[in-house]
Amino acid sequence: MMMSRYKMIKDNDFFRMDGVPITKEEIRAVSIGKLQLKPNDVVVDIGCGSGGMTVEIAKRCKFVYAIDGSDNAINTTKKNLERFNIKNCEIINEDAENILLNLDFNKAFIGGTKNIEKILNILSEKNIGHIVSNTIVIDNAVKIINILDNKKYDTELLNISVSVGKKIGAGHMMIAKNPITIITARL
Numbered sequence: 001m002m003m004s005r006y007k008m009i010k011d012n013d014f015f016r017m018d019g020v021p022i023t024k025e026e027i028r029a030v031s032i033g034k035l036q037l038k039p040n041d042v043v044v045d046i047g048c049g050s051g052g053m054t055v056e057i058a059k060r061c062k063f064v065y066a067i068d069g070s071d072n073a074i075n076t077t078k079k080n081l082e083r084f085n086i087k088n089c090e091i092i093n094e095d096a097e098n099i100l101l102n103l104d105f106n107k108a109f110i111g112g113t114k115n116i117e118k119i120l121n122i123l124s125e126k127n128i129g130h131i132v133s134n135t136i137v138i139d140n141a142v143k144i145i146n147i148l149d150n151k152k153y154d155t156e157l158l159n160i161s162v163s164v165g166k167k168i169g170a171g172h173m174m175i176a177k178n179p180i181t182i183i184t185a186r187l
Contacts, residue, residue, distance in 0.1 A: 051077030
């Protein structure tokens with residue numbers, strides 16, 4: 001097993017903009033592991049948000065397409081690509097379902113999107129054999145699993161709850177972050 005030579009970037013090191021989500025460090029680490037990135041992979045990051053996953057993916061593969069329909073997300077991702085000197089990425093300000101058929105890639109990461117059924121149909125049509133999707137919404141997790149199962153993907157479901165220690169007067173307490181469901185699908 002080959003270990004990555006790249007360390008995960010701390011959340012506080014990213015440029016942030018109010019209202020633009022970022023995948024937290026611990027979730028990025030697990031999601032990167034589930035993507036099983038190889039140096040020649042070309043990955044699409046659907047719903048790139050702040051670009052946290054885009055940056056981490058780009059450090060480990062050949063090329064990344066970062067897609068988001070939000071101007072704020074695109075601008076935040078651009079700033080983070082510049083901050084970490086990432087050059088092997090194209091940022092696309094568009095709804096993913098309008099552009100995916102025109103792109104050539106072999107893996108997909110879905111961080112957030114409003115048209116999940118259309119996107120999964122396109123990924124299946126393109127015969128993308130490795131998909132990782134993160135969601136905080138249980139209803140979306142069920143929808144994603146059902147669609148992928150119907151398309152004959154082998155799916156793995158993982159729910160992660162991360163708590164981070166904070167020092168207080170009496171000692172340390174754990175503060176919970178949102179639980180995340182990570183769905184990995186392979187053909």
